[in-house]
Amino acid sequence: MQGGTKRILLVTGLSGAGKSTVLKTLEDLGWEAVDNFPVRLARPLLDLPPADAQSEADMPLALGFDSRTRGFEPAKLIAEIKELQKRPDLEIMTLFVDCAGAEIERRYAETRRRHPLAQDRPAIDGIAQERTLMLPLRDWSDLVIDTSRMSASDLQAEIRNRFRLPDGRMTISLVSFGFSRGVPPNADLIFDLRFLQNPHWIADLRPLTGLDTAVGEYVAADPAFGGAIERISDLLLYLLPLYEAQGKAYVTIGFGCTGGRHRSVFVTEKFSALLREEGYAPSVNHRNLHTRPVDALEWQGNQARPMYND
Structure with a gap:
């Protein structure tokens, strides 16, 4: 990273759309990745000096959060991110991982997991509720990746292509x-x-x-x-x-x-x-x-x- 600028990618999206796959792939690419991170704690985290000034300061950071994150309020999160983006030492981008409701429902049925917003109801109810809740973040995000027709390997390839550490060329x-x-x-x-x-x-x-x-x-x-x-x-x-x-x-x-x-x-x-x-x-x-x-x-x-x- 040139000029002492810290590169940060905020990763959010619908439950079951592939956020965990994105973060794992970023970690494999050399990013420091943290899931379910309260964005309100980003400011004190970024103010901490790195243990190794050479390696960790240059390492890009990916922070994952979604509707399950404690204190999740889209309007407040967007305001907090906007404040962080004013810092000249930070380059912040937001990625939203989206997916069609029917495909998310199929994935939950296949894994026999319960949707976090529908513990005692059909998964499709929780999916619809979460989509409404997350809509402001989706509309505001810099990049949206729709995984409806993607396999896990397709998504991994997409993330590798877009976010591997730059070598100065496109x-x-x-x-x-x-x-x-x-x-x-x-x-x-x-x-x-x-x-x-x-x-x-x-x-x-x-x-x-x-x-x-x-x-x-x-x-x-x-x-x-x-x-x-x-x-x-x-x-x-x-x-x-x-x-x-x-x-x-x-x-x-x-x-x-x-x-x-x-x-x-x-x-x-x-x-x-x-x-x-x-x-x-x-x-x-x-x-x-x-x-x-x-x-x-x-x-x-x-x-x-x-x-x-x-």
């Missing part, structure tokens, strides 16, 4: 995905590759993925491939320096096809190589690479069912 994440399985919730740029010929309908290519040479050769043979890749390359190489100049620390770029196993994977790998040649160091996540190929999903967008080419 962090670029490339993700391949299938539109039939949902769009990545936090992508900054998305490119739809469903205009390219689909290897799924070639019997020999169907069980393979975009990491296999034969699939790549088939996708690259599409007459539209070269022109599209050239134009997307020009756009990315134009935009990325502009994002970096504006101080954007993280950019996530999604490449999608129908199932997320062939075209999007091949193109993502191609752009990973391109960006590395340009001096960037993108991380790559093939979200649906290992999913089962399903004809019914691949028919989406086709007026008639394609025939297999043997």
Whole structure:
């Protein structure tokens, strides 16, 4: 951290949305993480001198709190945070972890835990009550991550991409995905590759993925491939320096096809190589690479069912 500024991330959100996963991942990244921390105690905590002036002073701090935290009152918390943000030695950001009520209810049913605000009532009642209680914080937070369609590993990857300790360069994440399985919730740029010929309908290519040479050769043979890749390359190489100049620390770029196993994977790998040649160091996540190929999903967008080419 430059100039003696202490970086602090306040992590809050709905119970069951993934706050604990966020804090554990931050801890793995080298953050000092404290859960269920009363924000009113943040000021005296920050005034304490570190035991090791070199290591702990530079270590970013993540403080987790939610509706279960003692003395939780959103309006007072926001006022307290605003006061702390006036300090020139602190850089404070608030992250809200959100999730759809039905998904939170499913998670509680799966773990057989009781919702903290519905000990003697259905979980959905407590979820609705908590959402109303937390709404002012959600609206005020700097960043909202919706985990409704995220697995724990998806959330961990998102936190690693956004909050790993900076090395002075913008962090670029490339993700391949299938539109039939949902769009990545936090992508900054998305490119739809469903205009390219689909290897799924070639019997020999169907069980393979975009990491296999034969699939790549088939996708690259599409007459539209070269022109599209050239134009997307020009756009990315134009935009990325502009994002970096504006101080954007993280950019996530999604490449999608129908199932997320062939075209999007091949193109993502191609752009990973391109960006590395340009001096960037993108991380790559093939979200649906290992999913089962399903004809019914691949028919989406086709007026008639394609025939297999043997």
